[in-house]
Amino acid sequence: MIHPHHSALDVVIAIDIGGTTVKGAAIDAAGTVISRQTASTFDAGRDAYASVVAVARRLVDEAAAHGFAAAGIGIASPGLVDPESGTVMFAANLGWDAFPLRRLLEAELQIAVSVGHDARTAAVAERAAQGAGASGTDTGSSYDTAYDNALIVPIGTGVSSAVVAGGVLIAGATGAAGELGHMQVIPNGALCSCGQRGCIEAYASGTTILDRYREHGGTIASSTQAIASTLDTDPIAARVWADAVNALSIGLAGLAAVLDPAVIVIGGGVSAAGDTLIGPLREAVAARLGWRSTPRIEQSALGAQGGLIGAAIIGWTDQVLDAGFARQTYLSLSSEPQGAADA
Numbered sequence: 001m002i003h004p005h006h007s008a009l010d011v012v013i014a015i016d017i018g019g020t021t022v023k024g025a026a027i028d029a030a031g032t033v034i035s036r037q038t039a040s041t042f043d044a045g046r047d048a049y050a051s052v053v054a055v056a057r058r059l060v061d062e063a064a065a066h067g068f069a070a071a072g073i074g075i076a077s078p079g080l081v082d083p084e085s086g087t088v089m090f091a092a093n094l095g096w097d098a099f100p101l102r103r104l105l106e107a108e109l110q111i112a113v114s115v116g117h118d119a120r121t122a123a124v125a126e127r128a129a130q131g132a133g134a135s136g137t138d139t140g141s142s143y144d145t146a147y148d149n150a151l152i153v154p155i156g157t158g159v160s161s162a163v164v165a166g167g168v169l170i171a172g173a174t175g176a177a178g179e180l181g182h183m184q185v186i187p188n189g190a191l192c193s194c195g196q197r198g199c200i201e202a203y204a205s206g207t208t209i210l211d212r213y214r215e216h217g218g219t220i221a222s223s224t225q226a227i228a229s230t231l232d233t234d235p236i237a238a239r240v241w242a243d244a245v246n247a248l249s250i251g252l253a254g255l256a257a258v259l260d261p262a263v264i265v266i267g268g269g270v271s272a273a274g275d276t277l278i279g280p281l282r283e284a285v286a287a288r289l290g291w292r293s294t295p296r297i298e299q300s301a302l303g304a305q306g307g308l309i310g311a312a313i314i315g316w317t318d319q320v321l322d323a324g325f326a327r328q329t330y331l332s333l334s335s336e337p338q339g340a341a342d343a
């Protein structure tokens with residue numbers, strides 16, 4: 001492991017690996033975005049690792065051109081991640097099996113690398129945005145303790161979740177906790193990319209909502225966001241949206257029954273639908289939890305940027321950042337023109 005030495009001109013390179021795009025940013029310790037880069041995960045036959053290296057190299061070079069040095073790299077990866085070794089044990093969407101991401105990237109760039117699970121890094125960012133430091137310590141009186149018992153649910157190309165119980169982010173026995181997307185909720189339902197039928201992800205990811213809309217003959221909307229905005233006038237959009245809400249509500253009500261969270265935070269690109277998603281989801285979850293109070297269900301304040309902000313936080317290996325970092329990074333990211341769709 002490479003140990004960085006920080007200075008005022010350090011930046012962290014944050015990278016969020018998605019099934020569709022690799023998003024990256026160089027961010028200083030105050031949360032200011034120095035540079036932003038995005039690449040298709042599989043661009044012109046390139047594999048996912050080559051895309052990660054390309055984005056990281058461009059960010060390191062751009063930071064250097066502005067007089068900054070990269071002190072560390074933080075990566076949010078989908079799949080089963082061992083944060084100790086930085087190995088991605090399995091990520092179907094990326095074609096990775098026991099892939100030593102940290103070892104390879106440190107050898108390639110000579111910069112310290114931290115790798116985290118995408119949903120759990122998003123949870124780190126959500127908690128930081130609520131006032132808890134990256135280490136989990138309470139750094140401000142404004143911290144909402146609801147986030148000590150919370151479900152963070154990023155919905156993008158996939159559907160995932162992070163479980164925070166008693167202030168602890170739960171990884172599980174094999175690092176596979178929180179794979180909400182592959183909970184089977186519809187008997188003999190739609191075929192999922194994992195090979196099972198009826199998974200939540202087969203109905204409720206940004207990708208599958210659009211796929212199902214087209215399969216059912218929908219032609220008006222050309223994106224998941226467009227589907228969300230035509231529910232009143234397009235019955236096919238309304239149907240696939242209702243199916244997504246139904247599948248999600250079964251999974252979330254089940255998790256709520258077991259874990260008793262104070263808050264469920266819906267993030268990722270699909271959360272940009274706002275009340276069009278959150279409103280019906282609240283009703284559907286409440287209908288399945290008639291015997292108890294329903295946890296708060298909220299739209300993430302960080303949206304599709306949660307994974308990237310969390311990657312920045314874990315990339316600063318000393319983790320001394322305060323709550324201002326997450327908020328400032330988000331403001332800094334969202335004030336720039338957006339590139340490729342972040343769904």
Ligand SMILES: [Zn+2]
Nearest residue numbers: 182192194199
């Ligand atoms: Zn599945």
